[in-house]
Amino acid sequence: MKIIALSPSFSKNETLQKEFLTFFPDGILNTEGKRFSEPELIAHIHDADAIIVGLEEINDQILSACPNLKIISKYGVGLNNIDLDACRKRGVQIGWTGGVNRLSVAEMALGYMLMLCRNLYITSNELKNGIWNKSGGFQLSGKTVGIIGVGHIGKELIRLLQPFGCTILVNDIIDQSGYYKKHNLIEATKEALYAQSDIVTIHTPLDDTTNKMINRAVFEQMKSSAFILNSARGGIIDENDLKFALQNRLIAGAAIDAYIEEPPSDTELLTLPNLICTPHIGGNAIEAVEAMGFSAIHHVREYFNL
Structure with missing residues (x-):
């Protein structure tokens, strides 16, 4: 054998x-x-x-x-x-x-949220280059978080977010109305979720229905102050459209852990100051x-x- x-x-x-x-x-x-x-x-x-x-x-x-x-x-x-x-x-x-590996990924998604909201990533990198930027961002507590994909990881993230008192919008292809009611979640269309959320986080598989699901049209629906996170699979976010959105401030920032090509080679995307990029370590x-x-x-x- x-x-x-x-x-x-x-x-x-x-x-x-x-x-x-x-x-x-x-x-x-x-x-x-x-x-x-x-x-x-x-x-x-x-x-x-x-x-x-x-x-x-x-x-x-x-x-x-x-x-x-x-x-x-x-x-x-x-x-x-x-x-x-x-x-x-x-x-x-x-x-x-x-x-x-649900807790590992959910903890990283929560970490992304805190780093982006409180401006920890940008100010840390700037300080290493001699820039003293006192902009402390905003609190995660009380903000609106949109979760697309309420499976194992999505549910774990919802549990971790409980102490922050966030309004949580959810979207999933499976009817989970009982779970949503129990945890005070608001079921929303993707369009409403994009428009209303301060943070959008993706926790779906990659398939024909989710390939490049997050594209320029989505970024144009989001708040200019909002963040998007992908700790799921590369390809769910159109990376060229993400680069455009970050460069042109359609959104304030993003964090991604998975890429269409791994390791990724688009240094123009990877070096954007308002992008946190990690080497597919969410479950690691x-x-x-x-x-x-x-x-x-x-x-x-x-x-x-x-």
């Missing part, structure tokens, strides 16, 4: 290495941190019985080259990088636990990394009754 872990962050974590090799002593880890091209990936996993994937793209062509593959276990929560229809067609099982708190890794190992063990 051949079991391969592809994710570099999984493979380099000593706790997860020990757990992985305890149950799969002949397993293969990606300790060199290699990012595989499609031909390299096929050559690496063509005879694997199970793989643990992070952000690696697994499409039908790759699956067709892996006749022994029985299970793909997800290190993380998003499944948009795996062709689920192709897996079903080929009888490849998916090992996945939703929301395993130590506790979340280990929880995601243990979950991925568990699904493989469960499949093979180990």
